[in-house]
Amino acid sequence: MSQNAPVSTADLLSITDHTLLAADATAERVDEFLADARRLGVRRVCLSPSVLPVEKHGREIVTVVGFPSGAHAGVVKAFEATHAVACGADEIDMVVNAGLVKAADWAGVRAEIAAVRAAVPAPLILKVIIESASLSDAEIVATCEMARDAGADFVKTSTGFHPAGGASVHAVSLMARTVGPAVGVKASGGIRTAQAVRDMLDAGATRLGLSGTAAILAEWEGAAVPEATDSGY
Template identity: 40%
Template sequence: MNPAQYIEQTNLKPTISDKEIEELIEQTLKYKFIGVCVPPFWVKKVKRDLLKTDTKVVTVIGFPLGYNRTETKVTEAEVALKDGADELDLVISTTGFKTNPFWAKVEIVRLAEIAHQAEKMLKVIIETAYLSQKEIKETALICQEAGADFVKTSTGFASAGFASNTTDFYAGAKLEEVQLIRNTVSEMVGIKASGGIKTYQQVQDFVKAGAERIGTSSGVEIMEEYFAMNK
């Protein structure tokens, strides 16, 4: 299994520089990742530099907390698509969901319509660290019903210690949560596992659990590990 077929090489650091963006582009060209995930500020440049490749340019909406007004996220999405984004990773409004799940559904519907009108894809980050297993299932179904193309586990920025349902401070992707989502939504809805995935073995495990995409900032290390194992 070539992990590049699953990896969205990611750099969403708030301090990311132009030099780091250039490095990200070079890495993507070298390893042929399926996607590269960058802040909205850099979408136009990255799209231009990867225009002749098959790599998808992915950006985030409402990142990293998700509690922006829906109208703000709509504008973010429209600008990102205009700049050349192929896929949008929307951070769900967790505060909206926990208050009334209908609000989260309405938001996803609006963003899905915008993405699909442009013939692009929408992934929804549900931030599993803040949800119980019951809420993960409910949110995943809302994503499916609202027209999301993918359910994504995490932003990578959350601290699970703030969640009332756990004392575990690891807030990244977990195999059991990916399996739970896979068993909840139809095969028409993809899963993107992200947060803390750093090895080739983890990529294999998450793909086996049901993930079709892997969001990671360790794509280079994973690819080098893969090549070393297949000499």
């Protein structure tokens, strides 16, 4: 296991964004999810912006903008981010515009990320979701470079909703090599086992987006933990 891999449950929880981004999540389901978060002891929860604000109970709040397609105008993403921060978000995960990426409009990609960065000033955290499964290696590298240069704190593999798929070891490794140690890598999308977590950490992930957190913790610890409500993430 690499130096990134946690050696305890507490370490794992410290780098996990416990996630509920299902579009049909009701207020009751959100309440159940937050109760699960308290029981599990996670440090962060990731929720849709429409359900904010929520009681933090000592946790940090992550939310998404331009989600899930990324095909929103940059000014709209920046407004979403400003509103989310006003509603208590500590971290913003923005979806990159895939059309700009596929057109190799790197100035456009960078400008959009920079606009959201301006709406999310430090010490707030900005992550850029690139949908790595839908990109070539060259596109992954260039998009990560634009995110790094625009001041993002993390690059993130996926929304978990793209038909091309979620996180892969190859993408995480390539992203980590591209951005270097100053920028984190969040692996998300389809990570459902403790072994998958270990693989992502070994590849260079420094943050995880998980919906099946309880099941993974149970496998990690080798003990039974009741499963949390599935988020579809």
